[in-house]
Amino acid sequence: MREFDYQRAPDVAGAVALLGADPDSRFLGGGTNLVDLMKTGVERPARLIDIRELPLDDVESTPDGGLRIGATVTNGDLAAHPEVRRRYPALAQAVLAGASGQLHNMATVGGNLLQRTRCGYFTDVSQPCNKRVPGSGCPAVRGEHHNHAILGASDHCVAVHPSDMAVALTAFDAVLHFETADGPGELPLADFYLPVGDSPHRETALLPGALITGVTLPPAPVAALSRYRKVRERASYAFAIGSLAAALDVRDGVVRDARLAFGAVASRPWRASAAERILIGAAAGPETYAAAADAELAAARPLPHNGYKVDLLRNLVVAVLSELAEEAAR
Template sequence: MRPFRYHRPTDVAEAVALLDREPDAAYLAGGTNLVDLMKLGVQRPGLLVDVTRLPLDTVEALPDGGVRIGATVRNSDLAAHPVIRREYPVLARALLAAASGQLRNMATTGGNLLQRTRCPYFQDVSKACNKREPGTGCAALHGQNRDLAVLGWSEHCVATHPSDMAVALAALDAVVEVHDRNGPRQIPLAELHRIPGDRPEQETTLPRGALITAVRVPASPLARRSTYHKARDRASFAFAAGSVAAALDLAGDVVRDVRIAYGAVAHRPWRAYRAEETLRGRTFSPDLAAQAADVELDAARPLRHNAFKVPLIRNLTVRALAELAGQP
């Protein structure tokens, strides 16, 4: 383990100033991702700025009917919160599908959004990885890429974003509150994560030192009728091979509105806008759901070992929407 310094700031402004001033500093919250990467030698921060004692650990009901989730709210607490379970079941289910009970007790909302890819080539410092060391190449492109991207990848990176929670929040049109050197601001979750392009080391649109302080989830007639389906190699403590977050609003059998997001298929949570447009205003059926998924997945470019993800996501889309429509 490389030696590092440790500091616990007294407020958000101090934390942001430290990261802005120290180029090798990193925020520490639950540590469920960062500490592993430090052990592997992938990340080597010289200073850890512990934000767990900052007052960012509450879930607040908002006057407009939405909810504000503090950045250090633990995943297990969020999944069990009565407002989340009642109003946003897709979020509760996504959280409970993630990791293990022990990890959910440590992992935080902000850290979950910013966790780094589990691509084996990124985690192995002996392998070429443009994300870890720009300009070295992408060993995964022609290597073992079963669990990697089929949408939005580039020749520079085929990694996927590992979060379940972020997929649910993408389907819920969440907004991320951040604090940077210029003060507080808000970023739609759909604009937080990047596709790799030629700069895969830039995983988000956040400037250096920015700290996520909360996530706002708006009130929505869709949210109560929502679900999360995840396919994985074992029943727990496994990252997704593919996942679908869905919310559906029907007027009789006609799709009044719908939200769909995919996980484990791209460098960011993948909002399925084309599938949504295919569904709106039409009489729902499982066949229509399959057609909508096909429209979205027409842009897929499977790699050598992961073509199975395309029919997997298609089937998960049909299953999730049919469940919400009462047509299992």
Template sequence: MKEFGYQRPGKVREALTLVAGEDGARFLGGGTNLVDLMKDGIERPTRLVDVRRLPLDGVRAAPDGGLVIGATTTNSDLAAHPEVRRRYPALSQAVLAGASGQLRNMATVGGNLLQRTRCGYFADPSQPCNRRMPGSGCSALAGEHHNHAILGWSEHCVATHPSDMAVALTAFDAVVHYETLDGRHEIPLSAFYPPVGETPQQETVLPPGALITAVALPAAAAGPRSCYRKVRERASYAFATVSVAAALDIEDGLVRGVRIALGGLASRPWRAHTAESALRDAPATADRFGAAADAELSAARPLRDTAYKVTLARNLIKAVLTELAHRAE
């Protein structure tokens, strides 16, 4: 491992100053992704700025009635928070599905949003990878890609986004708060991850040296009828093959409100706007749920070994929405 500097500031401004102007500086939260990448030689920071002493943890009420989640809040604390469990249950379920207990105790909310793809070619310095070395090519296109993207990919990258938490946050219209030396800023999570396009190495729209300080959940997105379901290759800790975060409001047998986000299918959490539009004011029936899933997945472009994901995603969307409809009864 390459030698690096290490500092542990107590104030946000101090942390921002420590990384300013140094391309190799990185913020360190729980380290559950970054440290692994350092061991593999994928990340080679010149300086680590540990943010765990910063006053950025905890979950508090927002002025609009929503919740504000501090960036250094651990995944375990987030999943167990009574207001998260009561008002945004899909988020709690997604966090619990995302990692082992040991990892959840270390991992932070801000770090979770910034974790990098788990594509095997990205993690192997001997293989071409446009995310790791722009212009070198995408080995997964013709290689091992059975767990890769079917939506929104390009010939430059077919990897999927690894975060379960981010899928649920996308369904709830979360907003990311961050700071730079210029001040405080915010951006909807739906715009936080750019399309993969020709620049897969640009994984977020955060400016250099920016520090995530919180994630806000709007009150309008709250509701007890939401859930997160994840299909994975083994029952223990594993990344999603396909996942669905959904919330459903039904009145007089009709869908009055619906939120759907998908994981394991694209380079970023995929908000299923087409399916949502097809369902609003429609009968809350299994057939309609299946038709809405078909409409969303009509844009899928399976690779050689990923066609099964279309069927799997369709069935999972239908099953989750049907379960939520039964709860409404």
């Protein structure tokens, strides 16, 4: 590990100023991803700027009935918050599915959204990787890729984004807030993660030197009946091989509203907009749910060893939406 300096940020403006004075620095929240990457040599910051004591650790209701979540709220506090559990249960479930209790108590919301892929070629500095060294190649395309992308990938990168939390936030139209030297800004989470294209080293649209300060969830009555389902290769402490955040509003046998986002199938959380368009206004039932999944997965381009994800996601959509419809009918 490269030797590094450590400094605690006095306030939000001070944190931004510290990073602006030394672009080779990194903000430190819980450090559950960053420190791991420092140990392997993927990340080599000259300084860590500790932001854990900034006043960004609250979950508050917004005047319009949404929620504002501070960037340093821990995953554990987020999942346990009564308003999150009541208004956006899929978000609480996604957080709890993401890691161990110890990690929940350390990891932060802002850091979770910025965590990087767990692709073995990315984390092994002896291997080429276009995310680490642009132009060096993507060995996963012809190598080990059973847990890699089936949607939105390119010949330059087929890695998937590892966050469970980000999948649920994407389903509910979250908006990211940040602070720069020029003042505050915001960005829909749907626009935060960049398409992989031919520049996989550019992962987000966050401005250079910006500090994430929080996330806002707009009011979404449909989210009160929602679920996050994660499929993984072992029962716990494992990243998804496929996941789904879903919400459903069914009245008189007709789908009035629906939200779906897939995880572990693309370089970013994948909002299933095509599936939503099929669902809304259609008769609720397994055939409709299957047709919605097929509409979204028609764009899938699986590699030789990850085609199973197409059937996995299709089955997830049908199963989870059927469960939500049954729950709504009670």
